[in-house]
Amino acid sequence: MAAVHRRVRRNRRYRRALPIPRVFRDRLDPLGYSDEELFERYRFRRPTIIHLHEEIREGLERDTKRNMALSPILSLLLCLRFLATGANHLLIGDSLHISRNAAGRKIRAVSSMIVRAFRNVIVFPLGDMAHKVMEGFRKIAGFPQVLGCVDGTFIKIKMPSENEADFVNRKGYHSLNVQVYIEDYYWEILATPAPDTS
Known part of the structure; x- marks a missing residue:
């Protein structure tokens, strides 16, 4: 045992x-x-x-x-x-x-x-240019210390022939979702992704 x-x-x-x-x-x-x-x-x-x-x-x-x-x-x-x-x-x-x-x-x-x-792709104004832009916004709308405005919107488009469903936004129509950066004297389109990203 x-x-x-x-x-x-x-x-x-x-x-x-x-x-x-x-x-x-x-x-x-x-x-x-x-x-x-x-x-x-x-x-x-x-x-x-x-x-x-x-x-x-x-x-x-x-x-x-x-x-x-x-x-x-x-x-x-x-x-x-x-x-x-x-x-x-x-x-x-x-x-x-x-x-x-x-x-x-x-x-x-x-x-x-x-x-x-991508820091070198999207840049804000610096130095004298920054002061010029801030002064421009102050003159236009009385906004102090503003370097720019960012906004996004849907831009309505005709129905695309390819990937049609990708371009339908949450409201049900075909569009591009565009983001825009605006300074006092010009607009710059930051992003225009192919389809709606909402």
């Missing part, structure tokens, strides 16, 4: 000594979606996503020894999904099988990289 107990104890020790296999969840290939599905999920077209990725990739790459570190493209898509849906970090993280905290950190990091990458 003692021999049986020794053998049982030895088997238990042996089982405890075996490493527990790690399970890695498969992160889907998000760019594997069709163009329509990609736009539906991220509110950006494939070429725009690829361009954004090329602009910010270097800032998001980490030299890490972790087995399943989130790649720059997945980090970008995580952030775009958050911006497109407005869902909380928990739901966004669940879509890529990462924690709420990790999702929040990635969203913050990607947002910062996008701002840094």
Whole structure:
């Protein structure tokens, strides 16, 4: 009987000594979606996503020894999904099988990289030009200390022949959702995304 107990104890020790296999969840290939599905999920077209990725990739790459570190493209898509849906970090993280905290950190990091990458594209007036613009707004409407105004509107268009459903706004007609930046002496169109983004 003692021999049986020794053998049982030895088997238990042996089982405890075996490493527990790690399970890695498969992160889907998000760019594997069709163009329509990609736009539906991220509110950006494939070429725009690829361009954004090329602009910010270097800032998001980490030299890490972790087995399943989130790649720059997945980090970008995580952030775009958050911006497109407005869902909380928990739901966004669940879509890529990462924690709420990790999702929040990635969203913050990607947002910062996008701002840094496009800082030279959208700029406000500086120095003497800023004073000139502020003086212009003060003369026009009595607004002190204003550098510009930003507004968005729907511009009605004819029904497009391609991707017609993408151009229907929340009011039910075809339009472009345009964002405009206005200084005291000219307008600058900041964004004219292809379809309505509301």
